[in-house]
Amino acid sequence: MKKLLAAILLGTIALSASAQQIDTRRKVEVYGSAEEEITPDIIYVSISLKEYFKDNNKNKVSIDELEKQLAAAVKKAGIKDADFTIENIASYNYIDPKKKKDPGFLASKQYKVKVADLNSINGILSSIDERGIQSTGISGYDHSRMKEIRNELRIKAVNNAKDKATVLAQALGDTLGKALEVNDSNTDAGNPQPIYKTMAMRGEVADAAAESALDIDFKKIKVNYQFRVVFELK
Numbered sequence: 001m002k003k004l005l006a007a008i009l010l011g012t013i014a015l016s017a018s019a020q021q022i023d024t025r026r027k028v029e030v031y032g033s034a035e036e037e038i039t040p041d042i043i044y045v046s047i048s049l050k051e052y053f054k055d056n057n058k059n060k061v062s063i064d065e066l067e068k069q070l071a072a073a074v075k076k077a078g079i080k081d082a083d084f085t086i087e088n089i090a091s092y093n094y095i096d097p098k099k100k101k102d103p104g105f106l107a108s109k110q111y112k113v114k115v116a117d118l119n120s121i122n123g124i125l126s127s128i129d130e131r132g133i134q135s136t137g138i139s140g141y142d143h144s145r146m147k148e149i150r151n152e153l154r155i156k157a158v159n160n161a162k163d164k165a166t167v168l169a170q171a172l173g174d175t176l177g178k179a180l181e182v183n184d185s186n187t188d189a190g191n192p193q194p195i196y197k198t199m200a201m202r203g204e205v206a207d208a209a210a211e212s213a214l215d216i217d218f219k220k221i222k223v224n225y226q227f228r229v230v231f232e233l234k
Contacts, residue, residue, distance in 0.1 A: 032161025073127035177232030
């Protein structure tokens with residue numbers, strides 16, 4: 001029995017030592033990166049409309065009338081119906097009791113328009129009664145090839161790491177072997193934020209009708225990836 005227990009103990013120790021065997025392979029660890037500047041070709045513009053009185057608390061221009069103007073302008077600009085949506089339905093309620101009791105209550109409603117560039121927004125806003133435009137702004141953006149661009153940058157970043165490791169291996173008189181580890185700490189959640197000027201609230205601009213362009217400078221955004229790669233040296 002004692003001999004059996006001793007054999008089991010020795011076997012356990014041997015297995016433990018084997019499991020904890022140190023990796024003696026010679027390795028080199030490098031970081032590879034890749035970056036690209038792109039201009040978004042999908043931009044979401046938020047437009048807020050609000051009822052107003054043509055005269056002193058008389059002749060109200062309804063939200064329905066303003067919405068018709070916006071819808072007609074969007075259609076004229078060649079924007080698809082699916083790219084023109086209500087951004088915040090909670091901001092407007094057709095059965096709001098306050099609207100019925102208070103004749104001075106002015107309702108508002110927010111919309112989102114998807115465009116390929118900001119120039120088309122100029123024509124849309126110029127077709128709407130400027131007194132009914134409460135505010136405008138950029139609510140989001142994207143690129144039609146974002147997935148492909150991200151994958152291309154991943155490949156470039158790994159190749160950059162391999163190039164660095166090859167140089168180091170040659171400096172040491174070694175040959176670069178296979179990749180042993182690749183660490184990807186990048187995330188695709190969200191998008192890098194471009195730099196742009198805020199769109200002016202046309203309702204507060206006295207000579208808005210004379211404006212030929214919106215005050216926007218939409219710049220390129222940077223998308224980058226970085227990988228940690230461990231290569232074997234031979």
